[in-house]
Amino acid sequence: MNETLAHPYFREFIVPLITIFFTIAVKVVSRKDSFIGITRDDFAIGFDLIVTSIILLVTYYSGLATQIHNNIANNPELCRQKLEMFPWVLLFSICGLWSLSTIVRIYGWQNGQSKKLRIWPGVILPTFTGIIYLLIVINYIA
Amino acid sequence: MPKINNNSFLRILSPLVAIFSLVAAILALVQKNNFENKNTVLTLTIGIISAFLGLLLGYLFLKVYKKRPLSKVFIAHTSDDKEQAEIIIRNLLKHKIKVIDEDEITIIGEDVTERYKLILKDLDYVLLLYSKSSISDIYFNEIAKLSKSKKIIPIVMDEGIQIPQSISKFPSFKNSKNGIDELAKKLVTS
Numbered sequence: 335m336n337e338t339l340a341h342p343y344f345r346e347f348i349v350p351l352i353t354i355f356f357t358i359a360v361k362v363v364s365r366k367d368s369f370i371g372i373t374r375d376d377f378a379i380g381f382d383l384i385v386t387s388i389i390l391l392v393t394y395y396s397g398l399a400t401q402i403h404n405n406i407a408n409n410p411e412l413c414r415q416k417l418e419m420f421p422w423v424l425l426f427s428i429c430g431l432w433s434l435s436t437i438v439r440i441y442g443w444q445n446g447q448s449k450k451l452r453i454w455p456g457v458i459l460p461t462f463t464g465i466i467y468l469l470i471v472i473n474y475i476a
Numbered sequence: 477m478p479k480i481n482n483n484s485f486l487r488i489l490s491p492l493v494a495i496f497s498l499v500a501a502i503l504a505l506v507q508k509n510n511f512e513n514k515n516t517v518l519t520l521t522i523g524i525i526s527a528f529l530g531l532l533l534g535y536l537f538l539k540v541y542k543k544r545p546l547s548k549v550f551i552a553h554t555s556d557d558k559e560q561a562e563i564i565i566r567n568l569l570k571h572k573i574k575v576i577d578e579d580e581i582t583i584i585g586e587d588v589t590e591r592y593k594l595i596l597k598d599l600d601y602v603l604l605l606y607s608k609s610s611i612s613d614i615y616f617n618e619i620a621k622l623s624k625s626k627k628i629i630p631i632v633m634d635e636g637i638q639i640p641q642s643i644s645k646f647p648s649f650k651n652s653k654n655g656i657d658e659l660a661k662k663l664v665t666s
Contacts, residue, residue: 343522346519346522346526347522347526350527351527351533353530354530354531354534355533355537357534358530358537358538359534359541362537362538362541362542363541372535372542376534377531377534377535419505422500422501423504423505426498426500427498429493429497430493430494430497430498430501432493433490433491433492433493433494434490434498436486436494437494440483440486440490461531463498465523465524466502466520466524467498467501467502468527469519469520469523469524469527470502470505470520471505472523473519473523474505474506
């Protein structure tokens with residue numbers, strides 16, 4: 335078990351795969367029964383992925399701070415350097431998330447009475463951004 | 477000074493802020509990491525492939541879990557029959573029949589019949605719940621008139637209700653457990 339978890343491909347391949355699959359699956363399972371069939375909403379998981387990534391980052395930085403505080407960090411200098419970036423990374427991530435959600439609100443929905451998302455600005459743009467952001471965060475905290 | 481529309485301002489600002497913030501966040505993460513020691517492109521490529529596999533698995537899961545509806549049905553009723561309509565909807569959903577309730581297309585201040593015309597072409601059947609309150613309801617009768625191009629299924633909610641002559645030629649069902657089950661079976665097999 336340990337060997338599987340320690341393998342680099344687990345982090346680089348299995349973690350993103352499981353995260354994306356479960357985000358879609360849980361979203362669909364919790365949906366109201368009257369929504370039968372597949373909709374574009376089901377694949378619009380970008381925001382979920384970005385929020386998950388931000389929480390992962392905050393937890394990671396909290397761990398680093400605890401290590402420095404308790405003097406148990408292997409490389410205190412590197413940990414300090416990383417912690418200096420924390421406010422900026424958090425600020426930019428939240429600003430990016432907020433702006434992306436505004437883009438989806440303004441450009442992401444079909445005109446008129448339709449409640450459907452547009453394919454490119456409503457589904458693909460946020461989902462692709464979320465995937466890239468998640469991959470970078472996973473590699474960063476590893 | 478020209479007045480700046482709040483929405484127009486956001487239309488221009490939000491993409492710029494999103495690009496700047498996300499790129500800055502990603503650069504900050506990449507800069508302080510040991511990406512130079514690894515093959516970053518390879519790592520990201522593997523990640524993207526796995527992400528697309530995740531999406532594909534999600535799609536397959538959706539295909540299995542959420543089957544396409546067997547029929548799309550609109551249910552027209554008055555507010556007095558709302559509770560009964562909800563019971564019928566729940567019964568039909570059990571048979572994988574997609575039911576669009578009148579409440580779903582009702583927006584305060586808008587003509588519901590106009591919205592109904594928009595969704596009418598996607599419907600397979602229209603269920604008309606005939607009761608003491610709906611028989612004289614102008615709006616309900618307007619919906620019934622607009623539905624003439626579709627397959628109409630009248631449901632008799634109250635005993636002794638006289639269905640209009642133009643609708644009475646369509647086979648009707650009684651509002652009972654057996655009546656609705658029979659209707660659902662017919663909708664599934666038709």
